[in-house]
Amino acid sequence: MSKRSDHYYLTTPIYYVNASAHIGHAYTSIAADIMARFQRLQGKEVNFLTGTDEHGQKIARAADAAGVTPQQFVDGIAQTFRDLHTTLGCSNTDFIRTTEPRHIAGAQKFWEAAAAAGDIYKKTYEGLYCVGCEQFYNEKDLDTEGRCPIHLKKPELLAEENYFFRLSKYSDALKKHFDEHMDFVFPQNRQKEMRHLLDEGLEDISISRSVEKLSWGIPVPGDDSQVMYVWFDALTNYVTAVGYGDEAQDDFFTEWWPANAHVMAKEINRFHALLWPAMLMSAQLPLPGKIVAHGWLTVDGQKMSKSLGNVVNPLDIISKYGLDPFRFFLFREMPFGGDGDFSFTKLEQRYRADLQNDLGNLVMRTIAMDIKFCEGVVPAITEATHEIFWSRYAEHMEKWEFQLALEVVWDFVRSLNQLIDKEKPWTAAKEGRTADVDRTLYTLIEGLRQIAFAISPFMPASSEKILAQLGFESYEPQFEKIMEWGLLQPGGVLLAADPLFPQLT
Ligand code: MSP
Numbered sequence: 163m164s165k166r167s168d169h170y171y172l173t174t175p176i177y178y179v180n181a182s183a184h185i186g187h188a189y190t191s192i193a194a195d196i197m198a199r200f201q202r203l204q205g206k207e208v209n210f211l212t213g214t215d216e217h218g219q220k221i222a223r224a225a226d227a228a229g230v231t232p233q234q235f236v237d238g239i240a241q242t243f244r245d246l247h248t249t250l251g252c253s254n255t256d257f258i259r260t261t262e263p264r265h266i267a268g269a270q271k272f273w274e275a276a277a278a279a280g281d282i283y284k285k286t287y288e289g290l291y292c293v294g295c296e297q298f299y300n301e302k303d304l305d306t307e308g309r310c311p312i313h314l315k316k317p318e319l320l321a322e323e324n325y326f327f328r329l330s331k332y333s334d335a336l337k338k339h340f341d342e343h344m345d346f347v348f349p350q351n352r353q354k355e356m357r358h359l360l361d362e363g364l365e366d367i368s369i370s371r372s373v374e375k376l377s378w379g380i381p382v383p384g385d386d387s388q389v390m391y392v393w394f395d396a397l398t399n400y401v402t403a404v405g406y407g408d409e410a411q412d413d414f415f416t417e418w419w420p421a422n423a424h425v426m427a428k429e430i431n432r433f434h435a436l437l438w439p440a441m442l443m444s445a446q447l448p449l450p451g452k453i454v455a456h457g458w459l460t461v462d463g464q465k466m467s468k469s470l471g472n473v474v475n476p477l478d479i480i481s482k483y484g485l486d487p488f489r490f491f492l493f494r495e496m497p498f499g500g501d502g503d504f505s506f507t508k509l510e511q512r513y514r515a516d517l518q519n520d521l522g523n524l525v526m527r528t529i530a531m532d533i534k535f536c537e538g539v540v541p542a543i544t545e546a547t548h549e550i551f552w553s554r555y556a557e558h559m560e561k562w563e564f565q566l567a568l569e570v571v572w573d574f575v576r577s578l579n580q581l582i583d584k585e586k587p588w589t590a591a592k593e594g595r596t597a598d599v600d601r602t603l604y605t606l607i608e609g610l611r612q613i614a615f616a617i618s619p620f621m622p623a624s625s626e627k628i629l630a631q632l633g634f635e636s637y638e639p640q641f642e643k644i645m646e647w648g649l650l651q652p653g654g655v656l657l658a659a660d661p662l663f664p665q666l667t
Contacts, residue, residue, distance in 0.1 A: 164416060165416065165417065165418065165419060165420060165448075166207075166417050166418075168205070168206055168207055169206065169207050169208075169209065169417060169418055170198075170201040170206040170207070170208045170209070170422050171208075171209045171211070171404065171418045171419070171420075171421040171422055172194055172197055172198060172201075172208070172209075172210055172211070172421060172422055172423045172424070172425065173194070173210075173211040173212070173400050173403075173421055173423075173424050173425065174190050174191050174194045174211070174212040174254075174425050174426070175190065175215075175424075175425075175426045175427075175430060176212070176213040176214050176215040176258065176260065176396055176399050177212075177213075177214055177215060177243055178214075178215050178218075178220060178221065179214050179215070179216050179221060179235075179236050179239035179240055179243065180220050180221050180223075180224040180239075181224070181239075181468075182239065182242055183242065183243055183246045183476070184466060184473050184474060184475060184476070185459060185461075185466075185474045185475075185476045185479070185504060186427070186458070186459050186466060187243075187246070188246070188250055188476040188492075189456075189459050189492055190425055190426060190427060190456070191212055191246075191247060191250060191252050191254075192250055192251075192252065192489050192492060192493075193425055193454075193456060193492075193493070193498060193562075193564070194210060194212070194252075194254075194423075194425045195210070195250070195251070195252040195253055195254070195619075196489075196493065196564060196619040196620055197423065197425075197559075197562070197619070198210040198253055198254075198619075199253060199618060199619035199622065200559045200619040202253075203615065203618065203619065203644065204556075208253075208255065209255050209256065209404065209418055210252075210253060210254045210255050210256070211254065211255070211256045211257075211258060211399075211400070211403050211404075212243075212247060212252070212254045212256075212257055212258075213243075213256070213257050213258035213259055213260075213399060213403070214236070214239070214240045214243050214257075214258075214259050214260070215260055215392065215396045215399075216232075216236040216240065216259055216260045216261045217260055217261070217378055217379045217380065217389075217390075217392050217395055217396075218296050218376075218378065218379065218392030218395075219293045219296065219371075219376055219378075219392070220293050220294065220296055220392075221235070221236060221378060222376060222377075222378040223293065225378075232378045233261065236259075236261060240259050244257055246476070249476070249477065249480065249485075250476065250485070250489075251485055251489065251622055251623070256403055258399050258402070258403045260380075260395055260396060260399060264402060264403075264408070265398075265399055265402045265403070266380050267402075267407055267408065268398060268401065268402030268405075268406045268407040268408065269380050269390065269394075269395050269398045269399075269402060270380065270381075270383045270407075271406065271407030272398045272401065272402075272406065272407065272441070272445055273382065273383055273390065273394070274383050275444070275445035275446070276327065276441065276444040276445055277383075279444045279445070279446070280328075281327055281328040281331065281444045282325050282326065282327055282328075282369070283325070283326055283328070284323060284324070284325055284326070285323070285324065285326050286321075286322070286323045286324075287320075287321070287322065287323070287324055287326075287368055288319065288320070288321040289319075289320055289321075289368070290304070290317035290318070290319060290320075291317050291318050291319075291320045292310040292312070292313060292315065292317040292318075293318065294310065294312065294313035294315060295310060295312055295313065295429075296391075296392045296393060297393070298317075298320075298367075298368065299317050304317070312429055320375075322371070322372050322375060323372070324368040324369070324370045324371065324372070324388070324391075325368070325369050325370040325382060325385075325388060326366045326367065326368055326369065327366060327367050327369045327394070327440075327441070327444075328366050328444075329364045329365065329366050329367050329436075329437060329440050330363070330364050330365055330366050331440075332364070332439075332440035332443055332444070333360060333363060333364050335440075335443055336360055336364075336436060336439060336440060337357075337360050337361075339439065339449065340353070340356065340357045340360065341357075345452070346435070346452065346453060347431065347435050347452075347453045347454075347455060348452060348453070348454045348455065348499060348561075348562050349455075349456075349499035349500070352428060352431055352435075352455045355431075356431065356432065356435045356436060359432065359436065360436070364436065364440075367391075367437065368391060369390065369391040369393075369394040370382050370388040370389065370390055370391055370394075371388065371389055371390075371391060372387060372388055373386070373387055373388060373389055374387075376389060377389065379391075379392065379395065380395050393433055393437070394441070397433065397434075397437065397438045397441060398441075400421055400424065400438075400450075401415070401419060401447065404418040404419055405418075406419070406447075419447065419448065420447070420448040420449060420450045420451065421450040421451065422450070422451045422452065423450065423451060423452040423453075423454050424438075424450055424452070424453050424454065425454040425456070426453075426454070426455055426456070427455065427456055427457065427458055428455045428456070428457060428458065429458075430455075431453065431455035434453045434455070435453045435455070438450075454562055456498055456499055456500075457499060457500045457501035457502060458501050458502075459492075459496075459501075459502055459503070459504055460501065460502070460503045460504070461473075461474055461503070461504050461505070462503065462504075462505050463503055474504065476488065479509070482666075483509065483513060483666070484663075485623065486620075486621035486622070486623050486624045487509070487512075487513050487517055487621075487663065488509075489620055489621060490512070490516070490517065490568075490617075490620050490621050491508075491509045491512050491513070492504075493564040493565060493568065493620060494512060494516060494565060494568045494572075494620075495508055495509075495512060495565075496565065497563075497565045497566075498562055498563065498564040498565060499562065499563075510666065513663065513666065514666075516572060517662070517663040518661075518663045518665075520572060520575045520576060520579065521575050521613070521617075521662065521663075522661055522662045522663045523579070524575055524578055524579050524582075524606075524610065525610060525628055525631065525659060525662055526659060526661065527579075527582060528578075528582075528603070528606040528607060528610060529631060529656050529657075529658060529659050530658075531582075531587050531588070531603060531606075532603050532606075532607065532656050533656065533658060534588075534591075535587055535588075535591045535599050535603065536599065536600065536603050538655055538656045538658075539652075539653060539654070539655055539656070540603075540604065540607055540632075540633070540650060540651065540652050540653060540654040540655075540656070541599075541600035541601075541603050541604050541652060542600065542604075542652035542653070543597075543600050543601050543604040543652070548647045549574055549577065549609070550645075550647075551570050551571065551573070551574045551612075551616075552612075552616075552644075552645040554570045555567050555570045555571060555616055558570065559619070564620075567616075568617075568620065571613060571616045571617060574609065574612075574613060575613060578605070578606055578609045578610070578613075581602065581605065581606065582602070582606065585598065585602040587599050587602050587603060590602070604650075604652070607632055607650060607656070608647065608648065608649075608650045610628060610632060611628075611629065611632055611634055611649070611650050612644070612645075612647075613628070614626075614628040614629045614632070614634075615644045624662055624663075627662060628662070630657065631656060631657045631659045632650070632654070632656060633654035633655045633656050633657065634650060634654065
């Protein structure tokens with residue numbers, strides 16, 4: 163039994179539940195959702211995992227500040243993350259919480275596997291710990307004022323006896339893996355960054371805390387005086403969710419693991435590209451196919467933060483512009499992988515130009531002309547202009563180049579608008595050139611059908627709406643079929659359409 167080739171498994175980070183979700187979290191989850199939907203279009207069965215990271219110092223303190231128990235605290239916020247995924251139209255098939263029994267049992271099994279490999283030992287340690295990152299820092303990695311570069315806060319000095327993981331033991335194996343898999347990390351500059359860290363050398367890492375200092379964690383197997391370090395606990399979610407450590411699920415586990423891709427932002431690339439693969443090697447499990455470490459989303463050029471008061475709530479955007487335009491904008495405007503800036507002005511520009519003008523008008527004009535000149539029926543034709551954009555589109559999608567994939571689609575949208583202006587079906591109709599009218603209208607309708615499929619990973623509801631308006635109801639969601647020019651049968655009846663993208667108020 164091994165991983166099935168028709169299975170695609172992808173994950174988002176499990177989000178900390180110390181505060182509520184914002185567009186940064188939405189960005190990652192929607193990116194993963196786009197890939198999940200694209201893989202399903204190609205006929206793959208997809209396991210799409212997201213969830214919440216609920217242990218550790220950061221959560222324990224937030225619960226304390228709120229005056230409730232950690233469990234009460236995490237139950238409330240985990241639910242808001244679950245709801246957010248529904249609101250974002252995410253098609254995740256699972257949602258894992260690290261406080262669930264299935265995870266706790268699996269994480270402990272994982273610990274035992276690493277211990278059995280001789281990779282866990284005890285040591286007294288003193289270090290600078292940033293609770294925001296849940297991470298120890300070396301002095302050289304702090305800024306000039308001795309602060310954590312991410313939270314801009316001075317780390318705390320921690321001293322205690324902990325368990326350590328022999329990360330250093332895996333340096334050479336990791337180097338080899340990176341050299342043999344040049345695109346293990348996307349984008350390429352982050353692959354290089356990680357490879358560079360490997361050259362600098364990896365140090366063993368503390369993977370537990372004493373219960374006296376922190377009780378909110380998973381107990382270390384065989385030692386009640388310690389709980390697991392939150393990152394060791396959290397990373398294992400990717401395997402515990404598919405049944406790791408549960409004998410009854412052994413077959414299921416081998417059919418799904420390894421994951422095809424782990425998606426996240428760059429600040430936790432290191433945990434995913436170095437620590438996690440080393441942990442997997444230690445537990446003798448295969449490594450994931452790809453680490454997708456995208457950039458940061460800023461708002462009007464600034465990092466989102468509570469203190470700056472510029473944290474954007476995705477629900478506010480969705481209620482004003484609609485879900486699909488929000489999803490579209492995030493991946494049309496900014497190259498996926500790099501940092502990107504969110505602004506309402508740019509969102510409105512894209513809404514008007516790309517959605518209302520290019521796509522919305524194309525649909526409206528096509529349907530209106532078909533109703534006028536072809537009685538609202540898909541005309542029969544013998545030949546039609548045939549533009550193949552699928553191979554280019556699919557190539558970009560496979561490589562997580564979402565912006566380029568959308569560019570390919572929008573070139574086609576614009577070329578169909580130009581076709582209308584060039585062929586002028588109203589003139590052809592007046593001159594009695596029926597065959598010309600039919601050919602143009604068929605090209606437009608069949609072209610729109612293909613566009614509807616191509617945008618479906620990004621804008622699932624708009625895609626369905628277009629297909630319904632074209633009278634295209636049943637289809638096999640398989641790429642080879644969808645790509646075929648002429649799948650749309652003549653004789654179907656079109657529906658007069660509401661605008662897809664209404665005027666903004
Ligand atoms: N709990 C850890 C992850 C454990 S995974 C085994 C964690 N959680 S988090 O809540 O801080 O989420 C961080 C992730 O949220 C980022 O890596 C990214 O995926 C997403 N983002 C949060 N803010 C973001 C931006 N401003 N821009 C882009 N992504 C953002 O780290």
